[in-house]
Amino acid sequence: MADRIPKYVEIAQDLRAQIEDGTLPPAAQLPTEKELVEHWGVSANTIKKAVNELRQQGLVETVPQKGSFVAEPTAPFVITLNHTDLGEENPPGRGFGGGEGRAFTAEAERQNHAAHSSKPEVKVEDAEEPQMRALGIAPVAPGQPRPQVVRRSQQRFVDGKPNSLQHSYFKLELAIQAQALLKSADIEEGTVAYLQSCGHVQTGYEDVFDARQPTEEELRFFGLSRGSLAVIEHRRTAYDQHGEPFRLTVTIYKPGTNRIRFIAGEVPVEVWERGS
Amino acid sequence: MADRIPKYVEIAQDLRAQIEDGTLPPAAQLPTEKELVEHWGVSANTIKKAVNELRQQGLVETVPQKGSFVAEPTAPFVITLNHTDLGEENPPGRGFGGGEGRAFTAEAERQNHAAHSSKPEVKVEDAEEPQMRALGIAPVAPGQPRPQVVRRSQQRFVDGKPNSLQHSYFKLELAIQAQALLKSADIEEGTVAYLQSCGHVQTGYEDVFDARQPTEEELRFFGLSRGSLAVIEHRRTAYDQHGEPFRLTVTIYKPGTNRIRFIAGEVPVEVWERGS
DNA sequence: GAGTGGTCTAGACCACCGG
DNA sequence: CGGTGGTCTAGACCACTCG
Numbered sequence: 001m002a003d004r005i006p007k008y009v010e011i012a013q014d015l016r017a018q019i020e021d022g023t024l025p026p027a028a029q030l031p032t033e034k035e036l037v038e039h040w041g042v043s044a045n046t047i048k049k050a051v052n053e054l055r056q057q058g059l060v061e062t063v064p065q066k067g068s069f070v071a072e073p074t075a076p077f078v079i080t081l082n083h084t085d086l087g088e089e090n091p092p093g094r095g096f097g098g099g100e101g102r103a104f105t106a107e108a109e110r111q112n113h114a115a116h117s118s119k120p121e122v123k124v125e126d127a128e129e130p131q132m133r134a135l136g137i138a139p140v141a142p143g144q145p146r147p148q149v150v151r152r153s154q155q156r157f158v159d160g161k162p163n164s165l166q167h168s169y170f171k172l173e174l175a176i177q178a179q180a181l182l183k184s185a186d187i188e189e190g191t192v193a194y195l196q197s198c199g200h201v202q203t204g205y206e207d208v209f210d211a212r213q214p215t216e217e218e219l220r221f222f223g224l225s226r227g228s229l230a231v232i233e234h235r236r237t238a239y240d241q242h243g244e245p246f247r248l249t250v251t252i253y254k255p256g257t258n259r260i261r262f263i264a265g266e267v268p269v270e271v272w273e274r275g276s
Numbered sequence: 277m278a279d280r281i282p283k284y285v286e287i288a289q290d291l292r293a294q295i296e297d298g299t300l301p302p303a304a305q306l307p308t309e310k311e312l313v314e315h316w317g318v319s320a321n322t323i324k325k326a327v328n329e330l331r332q333q334g335l336v337e338t339v340p341q342k343g344s345f346v347a348e349p350t351a352p353f354v355i356t357l358n359h360t361d362l363g364e365e366n367p368p369g370r371g372f373g374g375g376e377g378r379a380f381t382a383e384a385e386r387q388n389h390a391a392h393s394s395k396p397e398v399k400v401e402d403a404e405e406p407q408m409r410a411l412g413i414a415p416v417a418p419g420q421p422r423p424q425v426v427r428r429s430q431q432r433f434v435d436g437k438p439n440s441l442q443h444s445y446f447k448l449e450l451a452i453q454a455q456a457l458l459k460s461a462d463i464e465e466g467t468v469a470y471l472q473s474c475g476h477v478q479t480g481y482e483d484v485f486d487a488r489q490p491t492e493e494e495l496r497f498f499g500l501s502r503g504s505l506a507v508i509e510h511r512r513t514a515y516d517q518h519g520e521p522f523r524l525t526v527t528i529y530k531p532g533t534n535r536i537r538f539i540a541g542e543v544p545v546e547v548w549e550r551g552s
Numbered sequence: 553g554a555g556t557g558g559t560c561t562a563g564a565c566c567a568c569c570g571g
Numbered sequence: 572c573g574g575t576g577g578t579c580t581a582g583a584c585c586a587c588t589c590g
Contacts, residue, residue, distance in 0.1 A: 043580045045578095048557085049578090056489050064556080065588050205543070210531055239541075239542065259484050262482070264481055310576095324576080
């Protein structure tokens with residue numbers, strides 16, 4: 001019976017209970033590791049493992065030389081990646097390809113959140129395997145020069161806090177045709193509309209999701225420390241009227257504060273409106 | 277410069293490199309912790325942290341009293357939760373509400389995987405908050421008796437290996453009308469079709485995704501040890517012709533071996549066919 | 553300079569697995 | 572039985588933050 005609960009799990013459960021019943025309110029600092037060591041009469045490593053559990057559960061965020069703090073109550077920001085956006089009629093407030101570009105800020109406003117994005121950073125770089133696959137670029141032998149792609153990257157914030165990272169990849173030839181892609185500035189009319197005016201109508205897309213450990217860059221941006229939660233990765237490959245892939249957009253979300261949502265068919269309007 | 281890489285990260289990177297270049301092929305056992313301790317001249321805890329990194333990255337699976345093994349090359353099984361399934365014409369092979377029920381096995385076959393599901397386990401239980409919210413059941417004060425719901429749970433396997441867990445929730449009144457929901461047996465014609473024959477036509481749904489740490493039950497089912505990767509949770513709330521929510525299906529996927537996919541509009545047929 | 557968490561060591565005991 | 576990983580201890584030093 002009971003399966004021998006390790007001490008660090010027990011400690012984590014106790015702290016969790018304190019967080020859930022409000023003894024440790026949101027944003028409060030946890031007892032320091034030293035205090036916990038004394039309180040429980042265990043060694044420092046055991047406490048670290050306990051706190052680590054909570055970090056992985058998203059209940060606690062640790063700032064390395066300051067302390068561990070109860071995570072803000074996840075008033076989740078919902079990204080609606082809606083379906084009904086491919087030339088069919090668009091219900092009011094449901095922009096094209098939700099979650100991308102300017103649709104992101106519109107979505108946030110509907111949910112009474114303030115959102116902003118950094119200026120796009122544009123880089124021309126050697127294509128990596130997954131990007132090549134998605135954009136339909138033939139693989140090259142190792143050692144051969146790799147084809148180049150344009151990457152447009154943005155950092156996105158909600159209520160001033162880091163929310164997601166977005167990288168869009170385009171073939172270099174396309175960017176030469178559609179030069180606004182090379183400028184480090186928002187595309188006023190939206191990327192999808194702009195590319196349409198350049199002859200690439202987005203007629204379909206494929207969305208793929210996965211969860212994975214954050215990279216170092218993502219850890220820094222989200223202000224997380226190692227060993228905390230996984231991020232959600234969303235890859236959207238967009239196809240034009242010739243059935244050719246012409247854009248790959250990769251968005252990385254910090255979970256807990258984000259929900260990814262799709263809506264299909266008829267649902268009550270309250271579902272659209274509600275933010276969680 | 278270089279930001280002081282901890283030793284355990286360095287060791288993890290070395291092992292990772294060995295996995296990626298094939299020195300440690302899939303399913304091979306890693307050097308034991310003792311061997312790694314000797315090889316690197318570090319203490320056991322440092323090795324454990326290194327291996328833990330790899331576990332969280334999904335590169336390694338540890339079986340407690342046997343050893344750590346290189347994870348099988350993620351030949352990812354792609355669950356296509358397609359859009360074009362709401363009464364519009366269905367392209368061949370794209371069943372209704374992909375990823376659910378029998379559509380799951382059909383999807384697997386298209387990708388040349390063998391899939392099977394356990395017999396549904398049916399339970400009548402007190403509704404929890406999130407289930408009530410989704411099914412549109414009014415909240416009750418704490419202490420009051422909670423309304424009851426029917427839960428149908430299935431374990432799903434691909435190529436004999438645990439793939440996902442699925443729980444569908446229904447209001448008890450609905451299950452009384454539609455009694456097949458109470459039987460611990462597959463519903464031959466599919467749940468959606470069956471409920472349609474009971475007067476609930478699925479006219480829309482909302483999908484929400486999140487990533488989180490696995491529960492104890494999920495750890496056991498997936499054969500993971502604590503501190504390994506996050507799982508992907510997919511919640512689908514289905515609405516009927518009156519705009520009432522009548523079903524909540526929660527599916528938990530082991531990441532790495534699963535990709536969740538949506539397709540909208542026109543994409544080349546190869547995209548439908550390919551398994552990654 | 554005091555306080556924080558991050559890394560690391562060199563031991564220990566345990567539970568479980570296999571032959 | 573020997574070998575494995577899981578837990579745990581009681582120290583240590585470091586880097587960073589803050590007053």
